[in-house]
Each structure stands twice: as C-alpha cells, then as structure tokens.
Amino acid sequence: MSYLFPNYGRIPLEIVSGEGTNVFDDRGNRYLDFTSGIGVCNLGHRPVQVKSAVDHQLEKVWHTSNLFESSIQEDVAQLLCQNSGGDAVFFCNSGAEANEAAIKLARKFKKKHRMISFQQSFHGRTMATLSATGQKKVRDGFEPLVENFEYFPFNDIDAITQLTGDDIGAIIIEVIQGEGGVIPANQAFLKAVEKKCKELDALLIVDEVQTGIGRTGVPFAFMHYDIKPDIITVAKGLGSGFPVGAMIGSEKLIGCFSAGTHGSTFGGNPVCMSAARATLNVVFTPSFLIEVNRKSELIMNKLDQLNKLSLVKSVRGKGLMIGIELKLEAKEVLADLRKKGLLVLPAGPKVIRLLPPLTIKESEIEEGLSLITKTLEEKETIQSV
Structure with missing residues (x-):
C-alpha cells in the first residue's frame, strides 16, 4: 500500500544517488541520465560549485521573510x-508559479481579460496556468477553467495574423514546445507573434521554464529568434535541483507589482538563491555556452543517421533539448x-525527449547515443520480420 496519491505514472525504480550524468538506483544499478530531472539538473547531479554554495548558506540562515531586504x-x-x-x-518556487505571476501581472498592467496561448503548449498545473495550457488531456476534469484563454495553432502565421480584439492583454508562448513534442517555433512565426502583440497593445510572455538557463546554447531560447519579450518565466534549470522559479519583467511593469499585490512565502529562499547564484555563475559564462553548442552539434550530427531508419519520423531541437519523433x-x-x-523522457506519445546535463562528457554522449541507435535498430528489425 502507498500513502501517496497515484497522480504520477512512476517508473519502477528508485534513484538514490547521482553524480554528473550518472545516477544509481536502490539496487546499485548505474544509469546514464538523459533527463536531468526533466531539464532541472543542467550542471549534472550534485555539481560541486552549487554544493559548496549551499553548504556555505546552510551555516548562515535557511529562511527569512520577504519583508526583509535580501x-x-x-x-x-x-x-x-x-x-x-x-x-x-519576482522569485517563486516553480515554473507554474512563475507563469501564474506573469498572467496576474499582465492582467493587472493591461486591464484586459483575454489571453492567447497555443495548441499543444504546457504552462503549468495551477488553475490559471492549466487554463493557459493548450492540451485538452491536461485540462480534462478540472473545468470550469479560468475564462478567456484561447488556443491558436502553433507555427501558423496566417492564424496569428488574423487575430483581432482590443481586449487582449497578452500572448504567452514557448519558443520550443517541450511537453508538446519538442517543437521549435519558426523564426517568421515568432516575429509575427511579436508584431501582433505590438498591434494589439498586448504583452509578449515567453515561457522559458524548460528552455531557459543555457539549455539551448544561449542564456534564454528566445535569443535565437531576435524577439524581445515583455515577460520571461524561468524555473527548472535555475536552481540545479533546488525549488526556485522566477518571472523577469521589463521596466514598464515594475510599478504594477507594488507592495502587497503578489507574494510567495518561500520564493527567494536564501538556500535556493545560493544554488541559483552558483548555477548562473557557471551557465552564463560564454565559454560554457560555447561548449553546450559544440556538444549539441556533435549530438545532432550523430543522430542524423537515425533518419535512415524507417520508424524514425524526424529529429529536431536546439542545444541540448532534442526530440526524436517515432512512428x-x-x-x-x-x-x-x-x-x-x-x-x-517522452514528450507526447511518439517523441523521445533528450535533456542531458549541459556538462555531459563526450564519452557519455557516445555511450548514450549508441544505446539509442542500437535500441531503435532492434525495434526496426523486429517490425520488419
């Protein structure tokens, strides 16, 4: 009997230790971890820089109220x-909380009630972020949702061009849909979204919860696309496994979140902040990001051979966020x-999602991709019999 709600489809193994790209289960078996805790452990498991920073903070203070300076x-x-x-x-504890803050800020600043999202998007599981999520399977059973969210087709320039209304406060978008199947946005589409926001006097919110903090080879994935968001949300890789999220806003929005308008008891916790600061001091180093891009090119070149397999539909992604779509x-x-x-990881029913640590070694890349290639070749042989 379990005392836990069965809301997770749990894999039948328990990870009890990890270091770098390697994790070990309770039976001593070793695994290469190409999940990074769903894009969380960008520096691998137990990175020494983060551990040192957290150990130092634990000797000082664990928690103070946000009523004090920090x-x-x-x-x-x-x-x-x-x-x-x-x-x-604004600091909080998760990506959902960061998106919740973004939605609240947009509504308060623009005083408009309609918000536009996209089909197959994922923005969280609070009532507002669930309502912003363009996947019916995620929303089912929780109706009625927060009203006035609409879902447009992703990468459809014609559809976004036809969007009208003076009551639209914001458009929220992932520049690469993660849970929706690792689907990168087209450059022209994102520019059309940005242009439409200006036409409608609406805010552009970019959800970087999975794509941010160096995951795609730049600090934030929107930088690949020559757009300028009004609000950026981040979490996952920000704290190297410690629970921290953040909403980053432009100058014009600052006064809208005055004292008492929004808050979080644990948001900006000093232990989590120490982990975040140590993480960012590594990830935002130019030489580190150059290495991420080099590793990405190496992986994509090696995965290109998978396109020869009949059961592989496509390989796509940016940086070390990669999807292999199968048949x-x-x-x-x-x-x-x-x-x-x-x-x-999966990303939808037919996509294998690769999110290895950004610190992965070349030998680990070779080992992991060899296992993927071998397994898919075996599947193809079985299917052809």
Missing part, C-alpha cells in the same frame, strides 16, 4: 536581468533503454 536575491536578479534584457525579477509509441523504446542503462 542581497542574495538582488545578486540573482541582477544576473537574470543582465543576461535576458529584463529589468526586474511507434515512445514508451516501447523508453523501457528498453532503461534496461540498457539509459534514462530518457
């Missing part, structure tokens, strides 16, 4: 703003890979 919050906020083009930061159910492959010692 120099460590200021440090992390400065790093985020300097590397995003934003001007102010069969991904779960059939994921289980085989676990048996071989490789952990990967």
Whole structure:
C-alpha cells in the first residue's frame, strides 16, 4: 500500500544517488541520465560549485521573510536581468508559479481579460496556468477553467495574423514546445507573434521554464529568434535541483507589482538563491555556452543517421533539448533503454525527449547515443520480420 496519491505514472525504480550524468538506483544499478530531472539538473547531479554554495548558506540562515531586504536575491536578479534584457525579477518556487505571476501581472498592467496561448503548449498545473495550457488531456476534469484563454495553432502565421480584439492583454508562448513534442517555433512565426502583440497593445510572455538557463546554447531560447519579450518565466534549470522559479519583467511593469499585490512565502529562499547564484555563475559564462553548442552539434550530427531508419519520423531541437519523433509509441523504446542503462523522457506519445546535463562528457554522449541507435535498430528489425 502507498500513502501517496497515484497522480504520477512512476517508473519502477528508485534513484538514490547521482553524480554528473550518472545516477544509481536502490539496487546499485548505474544509469546514464538523459533527463536531468526533466531539464532541472543542467550542471549534472550534485555539481560541486552549487554544493559548496549551499553548504556555505546552510551555516548562515535557511529562511527569512520577504519583508526583509535580501542581497542574495538582488545578486540573482541582477544576473537574470543582465543576461535576458529584463529589468526586474519576482522569485517563486516553480515554473507554474512563475507563469501564474506573469498572467496576474499582465492582467493587472493591461486591464484586459483575454489571453492567447497555443495548441499543444504546457504552462503549468495551477488553475490559471492549466487554463493557459493548450492540451485538452491536461485540462480534462478540472473545468470550469479560468475564462478567456484561447488556443491558436502553433507555427501558423496566417492564424496569428488574423487575430483581432482590443481586449487582449497578452500572448504567452514557448519558443520550443517541450511537453508538446519538442517543437521549435519558426523564426517568421515568432516575429509575427511579436508584431501582433505590438498591434494589439498586448504583452509578449515567453515561457522559458524548460528552455531557459543555457539549455539551448544561449542564456534564454528566445535569443535565437531576435524577439524581445515583455515577460520571461524561468524555473527548472535555475536552481540545479533546488525549488526556485522566477518571472523577469521589463521596466514598464515594475510599478504594477507594488507592495502587497503578489507574494510567495518561500520564493527567494536564501538556500535556493545560493544554488541559483552558483548555477548562473557557471551557465552564463560564454565559454560554457560555447561548449553546450559544440556538444549539441556533435549530438545532432550523430543522430542524423537515425533518419535512415524507417520508424524514425524526424529529429529536431536546439542545444541540448532534442526530440526524436517515432512512428511507434515512445514508451516501447523508453523501457528498453532503461534496461540498457539509459534514462530518457517522452514528450507526447511518439517523441523521445533528450535533456542531458549541459556538462555531459563526450564519452557519455557516445555511450548514450549508441544505446539509442542500437535500441531503435532492434525495434526496426523486429517490425520488419
């Protein structure tokens, strides 16, 4: 009997330790982790820089109220703003909370009730972020949702061009849909979205919860596309496994979140902030991001051979956020890979999602991709018999 709600489809193994790209289960089995805790452990498991910073903070203070000044919050906020083009930061505990804050800020600032999202998007599981999520399977059973969210087709320039209304406060978008299947946006489409926001006097909110903090080879994925968001939301990779999220906003929005308008008891917790500061000091180093791009090119070149397999539909992504779309159910492959010692994720029913640590070694890339290639070749042989 379990005392836990069964709301997770749990994999039948328990990870009890990890270091770098390697994790170990309670039976001593070793796995290459190409999940990074769903894009969280960007520096791998237990990075020494983060551990040292957290150990130091644990000897000082664990928690103080946000009613007091916080120099460590200021440090992390400065790093985020300097590397995003934003001007102010609100700290919280997760990506859903960051998106919730963005939705609240947009409504309060624009005083408009309609918000536009996109089909197959994922923005969180609070009532507002659930309502912003363009996947019916995620929303089912929780109706009635927050009203006035509309879902447009992703990468459809014609559809967004035809959007009208003087009551639209914001458009929220992932520049690469993660849970929706690792689907990168087209440059022209994102420019059309940005243009439409200006035409409608609406805010552009970019959800970087999964794509941010170096995951795609730049500090934030929107930088690939020559757009300027009004609000950016981040979490996952920000704290190297410690629960921290952030909303980054432009200068014009600062006065709208005055004292008492929004808050979080644990948001900006000093222990989590110490982890975030140490993480950002590594990830935002230009030489580190150059290495991420080099590794990405290496992986994509090696994965190109998978396009020769008849059961592989496409390989896509940016940086170290990669999707392999199959012509069969991904779960059939994921289980085989676990048996071989490789952990990967699904992104929808037929996509294998690769989110290895940004610190992954070349030898680990070779090992992991060899296991993927071997497993898919075996599947193809079985299907052809």
